[in-house]
Amino acid sequence: MKSREIEFHIVGAGLSGLSLARELIDRGFNVRVSEMRDRVGGISVLDSEVVGLIEEISLEVNVSLQATAVKLGGSTVIVSSSGVETIDRGVVAVGFRTATPIELGIVGDRPAGVYPFHAALDLIMSGLSPGRTIAIYGAHRYSVLLAEKLSEYSRRVYIIDPGSTTEIIPKNIEVIRSKVRVLKGPHRLSEIKLDKGSLEADTLIISIFKPWNPFPELPPVGHAALETYNPGALLEASRLLAVNLSCEEQTYRRVKVEGEIQVFPKTLTPCLRELLVIKPGGGRIEVNGRVYSISGDYTIVRAPENSRDLRVRVFEVWSS
Amino acid sequence: MESKTYDVAIIGAGVVGLLVAYELSKFDLSIAIVEREAEPGFGVSKGHAGVIHVVQPPFNSLKSILAIYGNRLYDKVSRELKVDMVRLPALLVARSRAQLALIPVIYAILKLVYGVRGFKVSIVTGEELRLLEPNIEGYAAVMVEGYSVIDSFELIYRLLDECRARGVDLLFNTEARGFRFEDDIIVIETSRGSIKARYVVNSAGLDSDILASKTGGSERIKTFLGVMLVFDTLQVKSIVAPLPSLRPAKTKGGGIIPTVWGNTIWGPSFTIVASREDRGVRAEDIIDVIRRFKELVKIKGRLIKAYSGIRPSTINGDFSISYSPLTKRIINLVGIESPGLTAAPAIALIVAKMLRDAGLKLVATRRAPHRTIHALSTRAKLALNPSDISGYDGVVICPCMRVSLADIIEAIKRGASTLDGIIFRTKLGMGSCQGQHCIGRAIVILQKLTGASPRSLTKNTSGSWLVEELRVDRVEE
Numbered sequence: 001m002k003s004r005e006i007e008f009h010i011v012g013a014g015l016s017g018l019s020l021a022r023e024l025i026d027r028g029f030n031v032r033v034s035e036m037r038d039r040v041g042g043i044s045v046l047d048s049e050v051v052g053l054i055e056e057i058s059l060e061v062n063v064s065l066q067a068t069a070v071k072l073g074g075s076t077v078i079v080s081s082s083g084v085e086t087i088d089r090g091v092v093a094v095g096f097r098t099a100t101p102i103e104l105g106i107v108g109d110r111p112a113g114v115y116p117f118h119a120a121l122d123l124i125m126s127g128l129s130p131g132r133t134i135a136i137y138g139a140h141r142y143s144v145l146l147a148e149k150l151s152e153y154s155r156r157v158y159i160i161d162p163g164s165t166t167e168i169i170p171k172n173i174e175v176i177r178s179k180v181r182v183l184k185g186p187h188r189l190s191e192i193k194l195d196k197g198s199l200e201a202d203t204l205i206i207s208i209f210k211p212w213n214p215f216p217e218l219p220p221v222g223h224a225a226l227e228t229y230n231p232g233a234l235l236e237a238s239r240l241l242a243v244n245l246s247c248e249e250q251t252y253r254r255v256k257v258e259g260e261i262q263v264f265p266k267t268l269t270p271c272l273r274e275l276l277v278i279k280p281g282g283g284r285i286e287v288n289g290r291v292y293s294i295s296g297d298y299t300i301v302r303a304p305e306n307s308r309d310l311r312v313r314v315f316e317v318w319s320s
Numbered sequence: 321m322e323s324k325t326y327d328v329a330i331i332g333a334g335v336v337g338l339l340v341a342y343e344l345s346k347f348d349l350s351i352a353i354v355e356r357e358a359e360p361g362f363g364v365s366k367g368h369a370g371v372i373h374v375v376q377p378p379f380n381s382l383k384s385i386l387a388i389y390g391n392r393l394y395d396k397v398s399r400e401l402k403v404d405m406v407r408l409p410a411l412l413v414a415r416s417r418a419q420l421a422l423i424p425v426i427y428a429i430l431k432l433v434y435g436v437r438g439f440k441v442s443i444v445t446g447e448e449l450r451l452l453e454p455n456i457e458g459y460a461a462v463m464v465e466g467y468s469v470i471d472s473f474e475l476i477y478r479l480l481d482e483c484r485a486r487g488v489d490l491l492f493n494t495e496a497r498g499f500r501f502e503d504d505i506i507v508i509e510t511s512r513g514s515i516k517a518r519y520v521v522n523s524a525g526l527d528s529d530i531l532a533s534k535t536g537g538s539e540r541i542k543t544f545l546g547v548m549l550v551f552d553t554l555q556v557k558s559i560v561a562p563l564p565s566l567r568p569a570k571t572k573g574g575g576i577i578p579t580v581w582g583n584t585i586w587g588p589s590f591t592i593v594a595s596r597e598d599r600g601v602r603a604e605d606i607i608d609v610i611r612r613f614k615e616l617v618k619i620k621g622r623l624i625k626a627y628s629g630i631r632p633s634t635i636n637g638d639f640s641i642s643y644s645p646l647t648k649r650i651i652n653l654v655g656i657e658s659p660g661l662t663a664a665p666a667i668a669l670i671v672a673k674m675l676r677d678a679g680l681k682l683v684a685t686r687r688a689p690h691r692t693i694h695a696l697s698t699r700a701k702l703a704l705n706p707s708d709i710s711g712y713d714g715v716v717i718c719p720c721m722r723v724s725l726a727d728i729i730e731a732i733k734r735g736a737s738t739l740d741g742i743i744f745r746t747k748l749g750m751g752s753c754q755g756q757h758c759i760g761r762a763i764v765i766l767q768k769l770t771g772a773s774p775r776s777l778t779k780n781t782s783g784s785w786l787v788e789e790l791r792v793d794r795v796e797e
Binding site: 036066072077079081082084098100103105109110115117118122123124126129131152186 | 549597599600601602603606622623624625626627702706707709710711712713714715716719720722739752753754755756757758759760761763764767774778779780781782783784785786787788789790791792
């Protein structure tokens with residue numbers, strides 16, 4: 001195995017951070033993963049399809065737990081109980097940002113019992129329940145996993161779906177298709193007012209996610225860059241970024257995107273000949289004039305050679 | 321509860337009650353603070369924007385006089401208590417050519433009203449405005465100097481620490497309900513037994529009128545709600561507001577306010593509300609605030625929160641500071657709303673004088689002033705000397721605001737017993753991500769360090785339970 005001196009520092013030990021670490025290690029790099037929590041797995045920790053993989057990689061990779069990336073005077077540093085260290089080549093794998101009530105248009109009281117998804121998960125992982133009658137706002141893989149977990153403990157669980165998810169939701173969990181408008185309860189949450197009607201609940205777990213890179217000078221991977229609820233797409237994104245990062249020649253072709261699709265990565269080194277295109281529900285896309293089909297939520301497209309920049313656009317949407 | 325008779329009992333541990341206690345603790349007195357909530361500052365004091373104001377309309381009101389007096393006292397207060405405060409000007413910005421024409425008129429009026437009271441007023445040209453405030457869109461502005469922004473949470477907790485160090489008894493979770501008289505002793509009936517005192521100061525905020533009425537007070541409170549929006553970055557260096565119109569306005573305008581910890585607040589709005597419990601943020605108020613300021617500033621950062629504060633206003637709108645009609649040994653502070661934070665140090669001095677006039681002997685204490693050592697926060701250590709970080713300082717729980725396990729341990733040591741107690745002391749969860757990575761973990765830490773049962777933990781008031789044990793057999797349906 002080749003040994004190179006460059007050390008990659010990955011921020012976040014969820015599925016994306018760990019899978020990227022493995023991809024880079026396989027390419028001969030010395031990698032370290034910093035995780036702010038005292039456990040690995042991020043929001044995938046309830047996902048039986050990937051926990052095995054996460055455990056397996058975390059045994060192979062150098063993971064520092066309770067090591068947190070923060071901004072310090074314009075650069076990103078890792079803070080842990082052994083001190084503050086600067087990082088040379090970092091990658092951001094910090095996962096999704098949970099939308100705040102105000103940006104979701106939720107007004108009213110500010111009672112106890114309103115938790116961002118991650119906070120609720122932290123409570124559950126420490127043996128605490130965020131409440132009794134629980135509404136989870138957002139319908140996707142992770143909210144369903146959380147709902148199932150809480151149902152195991154006989155909590156009354158609802159999923160409030162602001163859109164129209166195609167996710168298959170177990171029968172014991174009631175789904176309400178609506179937007180959350182107003183919260184009531186001076187002390188603890190007592191009522192959630194919806195578009196139509198209202199729901200009596202003591203807990204609201206906000207599970208509407210946005211990709212967000214809090215350290216924009218570093219490249220993002222996984223949910224820090226992409227809104228996808230498909231672990232397969234996350235693994236592909238890690239592999240593609242690893243190809244880019246390990247390329248000797250750091251020149252880039254840019255990817256321009258038109259329409260409602262997500263493309264990863266946004267820049268390609270000469271080593272990278274593939275693109276991840278995410279289009280939940282599938283459809284057809286066009287890359288520099290050539291048309292490709294997406295069945296499922298995403299596809300890997302072979303990038304055309306001999307061209308400077310790449311143009312990816314939606315060609316046809318398959319109604320789901 | 322207590323067989324001891326205090327010289328003075330202060331009802332309410334808001335900023336006013338705490339400053340009264342702090343002022344009185346300089347004298348040889350036994351003092352108790354009686355507070356309904358589990359921690360200080362959970363009432364009226366938590367819902368403002370942290371601005372130290374200057375003159376307040378109407379200009380000859382008690383409010384205005386005490387705001388000016390209090391404003392001048394704040395340099396000393398913040399220095400003594402080591403509270404973060406920044407002096408800054410307010411800019412009243414003309415946003416149109418029509419308003420530009422009004423600048424000389426507004427300048428002349430403000431110079432008359434503010435200038436005479438010692439606050440400098442000047443005209444800022446469009447060019448100067450762009451240099452001072454690059455994010456502000458405007459033709460010119462009138463500048464009023466003498467405002468400041470203060471870390472009002474830090475103020476509350478420093479006052480708490482200082483009062484405690486000077487021997488003030490703090491009786492939390494104790495609701496004062498009425499009074500009895502035994503000779504020259506006032507017996508305060510509370511939710512946890514009776515407390516005896518020779519003098520009583522009623523600084524009970526929202527419920528101060530109810531308490532005052534128990535001994536014949538006739539002031540009544542009506543409540544107004546102010547909604548404020550918080551952005552996660554600094555947008556301005558001064559307090560910025562639109563140029564006031566010459567028509568008399570019913571509503572207070574609010575402003576764009578930089579906080580000492582790097583956020584920006586827009587607001588407050590100003591609406592009358594029906595009940596004291598009605599503190600919900602309404603969509604109309606948010607839209608109202610956004611409409612007022614969105615033309616004025618290039619929005620930087622993300623809107624992360626809307627919160628509300630309640631103003632306990634008297635019917636005539638002014639502060640009411642008076643002896644109880646029944647006895648001069650009870651002083652009622654009713655209707656201490658905005659600019660109550662500004663006026664609080666002045667109110668404390670006036671209360672001390674009123675107590676003396678009512679017969680309380682104020683003899684300077686011979687106890688050496690106690691020095692409270694405040695642990696440097698992890699945020700401060702990271703800013704000043706990152707190589708100092710080790711151990712629990714390095715275990716960061718809130719990455720946005722850089723709050724560590726050491727900060728949470730210190731907050732609990734200093735009396736935080738609720739989640740908001742930790743949040744207000746450390747600023748945990750007040751950054752961009754609004755608690756996503758820290759709130760759950762902070763609750764777990766609070767539970768472990770206090771050893772409290774999960775179900776007994778609260779966000780703030782007694783009904784605001786947070787969690788329960790995650791066990792199948794424990795569910796109560």
